[in-house]
Amino acid sequence: TGAILAFVCLPDFDPAKFSTTSAYALRNRALTDPFEPGSIFKPIVAAIALDSDVINYDEVIFCENGTYRGKGFGRIGEFADHKFAHLSIRQIISHSSNIGMAKIGQRMGKEKLHKGLELFGFGRKTGIDLSGENTGLLWPTANWTGYSVTRIPFGHEITVTAMQIAQAYSVLANGGCLVKPHVVRAIVDSTGRITELKQPPSLTGHIIKPDVANWIVRSALVDVVEKGTGKKAALEKWQVFGKTGTANIARADIKGYDETHYIASFAGGAPADHPAVVILVSIRKPDKSLGKGYSGGTVAAPVFREILEKTLTYLQQK
Incomplete structure (x- = not known):
């Protein structure tokens, strides 16, 4: 429905010391802090490609045994130096190639890819009823290069907010329909009397075909959890869908990426056949010294799993 059930940003602040807390500490990072999403972006781009008939469900793509080089886009490798040969579209997502x-x-080209990302809401505010929202950064195609069409599909050279990712995954969960996120359901006075009841935003038309959205959720993203990189997000009672992401962090001082720190994420929801909630967990610079790893599948997925299980139980979801 687009209703936001919860935000959690850590480190947090003491409400009793609100007047002396810096504005930086008060910000809602889900709205204000753009980041390169990494592999949680892959299902969105795959959906755009399927919807525009650039690829088909049964297609197999040669993944170059781990190294892909070419004029105009440099060298591309795989996470953890995996060496994939021929993968189906479903496997590209579940193994995160x-x-x-x-x-x-490359097959889509910059115009189709850019148009699809705009339809999903990237590069602009979601319009949520809260202040301080960042637009993220989706460059106009005039600024794109061969690096853009090869890096954006796996979540680099674009920045997004957590809210934009949650909205995009809601499109997939809603059968291809976009809905504006919202927080306020009603306004009440000091006695608890409702003084104003807010009407929730209505679903827009389909921005991708229902069969594409349903295939991404029920096939590709279920495979991620059951067979791929997201096994630690699985639940016994509900079938979970989702995607892991482990993104490099761009350096502030010079060009390039920090090779020692990452953003570990997991985005998804449940139940896969009729989604009730979508959840995103993103952890910036997970502490490797704790011995729990640093990838989305090892760090963010277990947190996602715990939140999802408690949420579905609280909502009495069958």
Whole structure:
């Protein structure tokens, strides 16, 4: 429905010391802090490619055994130096192949890819009823290069907010329909009397075909959890769908990326056949010294799983 059930940003602040807390500490990072999403972006780009008939469900793509080089886009490798050969579209998502996604981006070209991302809401505010929202950064195609069409499909060279990702995954969960996120359901006075009842935003038309959205959720993203990189997000009672992401962090001082720190994410929801909630967990610079890893599948997925299980139980979801 687009209703936001919860935001959690850590580190947080003491409400009793609100007047002396810096504005930086008060910000809602889900709205204000753009980041490069990494592999949680892959299902969105795959959906755009399927919807525009650039690829088909049964297609197999050669993933170059782990190294893909070419004029105008440099060298692309796989996370953890995986060496994939031929993968189906479903496997490209479940095994999280950067090279497979780069080839999909090349086949789409900049115009189709950019248009699809705009339809999903990237590069602009979601319009949520809260202040301080960042637009993220989706460059106009005039600024794109061969690096853009090969890097954006696996979540680099674009910045997004957590809210934009949650909205995009809601499109997939809603059968291809976009809905504006909202927080306020009603306004009440000091006695608890409702003084104003807010009407929730209505669903827009389909921005991708229902069969595409349903296939991404019920096939590809279920495979991620059951067979791929997201096994630690699985639940016994409900079938979970989702995607892991482990993104490099761009350096502030010089060009390039920090090779020692990452953003670990997991985005998804449940139940897969009739989604009730969508959840995103993103952890910036997970502490490797704790011995729990640093990837989305090892760090963010277990947190996602716990939140999802408690949420579905609270909502009495069958």
